[in-house]
Amino acid sequence: MNNTIASIPLCNREISWLFFNERVLQEAEDVSVPIIERIRFLGIFSSNLDEFYRVRVATITRLTHVNAKAKELLGFNPRAVLTEIQRKVIELERRFQRLYDVITLNELAARKIFILKENQLNVMRGNFVREYFQQKVLANLVPIMLSKKNGRFVIPELKDRRIYFFIRMSHKGKQVEHALLEIPTKLLGRFLVLPGERHLKYLILLDDVIRYCLDDLFFIFPHDRIEAYSFQMTRDSEMDLDVRMEEQVIDLISKSLKKRASGKPMRMLYDPEMPSDMLHQLALGLNLPPETFIAGTRYPNFKDFISFPDMGDPSLVYAPQKPLSVYGLRLDKSIFNQIRQKDYLVCLPYHPFDYIIHFLREAAMDTQVVSISITLYRLAENSKVINALINAARNGKKVFCMIELKARFDEEANIHWANVMSQAGVQVSVGQLDYKVHSKICLVARREGRRLAYYANLSTGNYNEHSSRQYSDASLFTTHAGICNDLKKVFRGLVNNKFFYSYKHLLVSPTTYRKEIYKLIDYEIAEAKKGRKASVILKMNSLSDEGLILKLYQASNAGVQIQLIVRGLCCLVPGQKRYSKNIRVVSIIDRYLEHMRVSIFYHGGEERVYLSSADMMTRNLEQRLEVGFPIYDQSVKVMLKTMIELQLKDNVKARIIDAKNSNSYLRHSSVNQVRSQEAIYDFLAGMHQHEG
Known part of the structure; x- marks a missing residue:
């Protein structure tokens, strides 16, 4: 880090990310959100923290x-950051636990829904639980009986992010046995809906099903008391990749995945009800430092709560939104014929992913299509995209x-798909170890007369039909010759x-993206210095690249009006008199995960509008192959700008990003409430109605 960058105001990346996850927790606190959706936001918060x-x-x-010199280059003290992380995480975990208690004990109960613990079962429901345990659970339980060596328990290596019980059995006041037991959530559902009565609904977690039936598991040991307290370990998941030859990549990553499960422990969440002597014994046996231990909740691995059952009451979840058709684009006609006439933008999840599948399916069947080239990053479990590519290869197309x-965390699935496609005749490349290919692009070549015509799809999000229902993304169909x-x-x-260093239309990292973005911002700076209107609007998931932040500070000081929509971490500090007085930053967390990356430059009134696969992070600009693409079609440009304007007007789900990381809502006394995701749906629906 050079002296110029070291002197500018920056929020630490990790601390900023924790404030982003606090915004997720705010959604669980928001009483206007349907109650089961709030529980699911608790699950998202927990899952995010695990990955963090x-x-x-x-x-x-x-x-x-x-050493000290390296810390100076880093620009922060790692130990101090870890201390601040632990302080903030403990604060958020306590807030999480209080919120869970309020929702489950009060708000669900007010709706006649009860999450029962093992000591709250009556005879009828107890028999139901015991029968379920005997038929479904017992065969999947493998207790590990613990013995001591040199005064401490010998504990085997534990799996990453699995729930364990630390169990103690006592007989006549004396401890007789200790055991570890993995809760088989990977094999069984986390929730069991129990028989209801008089319009009352009940469910119990698998954890408490097992607690209720522990006597059935440990019957061979004499005991009159049995205690079980949960804990979960989160391990270092980073992979150490140090070879360069492509043919070694699959084997290397496969081996690294096996190491991931036994990576260094980063966090040990434990049930706060665990007696101190048991916690001490567990810490000794695991041989973990004190800072690793964080008091969690009775139910760790809260990620499972993302799949909390809807309990048969549609009022407890978001009402489903009917998928909208893209204005002017028909699924019952050739998509090639239609996009040959003009560009179309598919806005997910408001529009269905079917348009992308239709494009690939038609390419696979069309006898005039010669080749399909595509980049894939994350895929659905039963991917229609893969099926279309395999079908194309079988139909004689050249498919790359x-x-x-x-x-990250999709490596194993992608290895599987790579092998499946290779066996079907697809030319598969697994990329370079030095760079991730994060772009979302597809190009189809079609023989038309004596020439090849090209049809492109470029997207801000993955070719994944499952995540397309939860992620807000944009996917462009175009035949623009330059693109x-x-x-x-x-x-x-x-x-x-290999990489190329010149493109006429696309922004491509790691070679041209940064240079072209700087050039666009410099144009606005020059305009502002001449007293002309100059503005930049950027929407992204994360902003941490220090060079770009410095460039935005320079633009702000020159008088450029800058508006940022940043869902996740934001290292730029807005509102600083000497750096960022002309920069406004908001973050929107709502029903759908905001994932679209958009850049709009005023450019003297001839606006330059780009969509991209890249966030404004150093890794995206320098260590990944990313593609930013221009919007040339005027109707698509107007459509995209309208959506961004609605987000900038959001005064329901937008939070203000400021120097204090207060996460305050952007709300005022105006009666005109704008919830941008609903407003965008209505806007797109209006286009659809106009079409009809």
């Missing part, structure tokens, strides 16, 4: 061993697929494992 520890805390922990094996020619160059580079 597996990746970011693991990285910071490694940095604690660097770059599938990124290093998509297609640049895409041909991108794919030529992927086939030949």
Whole structure:
């Protein structure tokens, strides 16, 4: 980090991320959100925090061993950051626990829904639970009986993010046995709906099903008391990749995945009701430092609560939104014929993913299609995208697929799909170890007369029909010659494992993206210095690249009006007199996960509008292959700008990002409430109605 960058105001990346996850927790606190959706937001909060520890805390922990000079280059003290992380996480976990208690004990109960513990079962429901335990659960339980060596329990290596019980059996006041037991949530559902009565509804967690029936498991040991307290370990998930040859990639990543499960422990969440002597025994046996232990909840691995049952009451969840058709684009006609006439933008999840599947399916069947080239990052479990590509290969098309094996936590699935496609005749590339291919692009070549015509799809999000129902993304269909020619160059580079350094239309990292973005911002700076209107609007998931932040500070000081919509972490500090007085930042957390990346530059009234797969992070600009693409069609540009304007007007779900990280809602006394996701749906629905 040079002296210029070191002197500018920056929020630490990890701390900023924790404030983002606090915004997720705010959704669980928002009483206007349907109650089961609030419980699911608790699950999202917990899942996010698990990944944070597996990746970011693991990285910071490694940095604690660097010397003073290295700390100066980093620009922060890793140990101090870890201390602040632990302080904030403990604060959020306590808030989480209080909220869970309020929702489950009061708000669900007010709706006649009860989550029962094992000591709250009557005879009828107890018999139901015991029968379920005997038929479904018992065969999946493998207790580990513990013995001591040198005064401490010998505990085997435990799996990452699995729930365990630490169990103590006593007889006539004396401890007789200790055991560990993994809760088989990977094999069984976490929730069991119990028989109801008089319009009352009940459910119990698998954890408490097992607690209720522990006597049936440990009957061979004499005991008159049995205690079971849960804990969960989160391990370092980063993979150590140190070879460069493509043919070794699959084998290397497969081996690294096996190591991930036994990575260094980053966090040990334990039931706060666990007696102190048992906690001490567990800590000794696991040989973990005190800072690893964090008091959690009775039910760790709260990620499962994302799948909390809806209990048969539609008022407890978001009402389903009817998928809208793209204005002017028909699914019962050739998609090639239609996009040959003009560009179309598919806005997920408001529009269905079917348009992308239709595009690939038609390409697979069309006898004039010669080739399909595509990059894939994360895929659905039963991927229709893969099926279409395999079908195309079987129909004699030349299919090239770059599938990124290093998509974090999707590596194993992507290895599987790479093998499936290779066996079906698809030309599969698994990329480079030095760079992730994070772009979402597809190019179809079709023989038309004596020439090849090209049809492109470029997206801000993954070719994943499952996540497309929860993620807000944009996917462009175009036949623009300049864009297609640049895409041909991108794919030529992927086939030949090389980068190109010049493109006429696309922004491509790691070679041209940063330079072109800087050039666009510099144009606004020059305009502002001439006293002309100058503005920049950027929407992204995360903003942490220090060079770009410095460029935005320079633009702000020149008088450029800058509006940022940042869902996640934001290292830029707005509202600073000497740096960012002309920068406004908001974050929107709502029903759908905001994932679209958009850049709008006023450019003297001839606006430049781009969509992109890239966030404004150093890794996206320098260590990944990303593609930003321009919007040339005027109707698509107006449509996209309207959606962004609605988000900038959001005064229901928008939070203000400021120097204090207060996460206050952008709300005022105006009667005109704008909830942007609902407003965007209504806007797109209005276009659909106009079409009819």
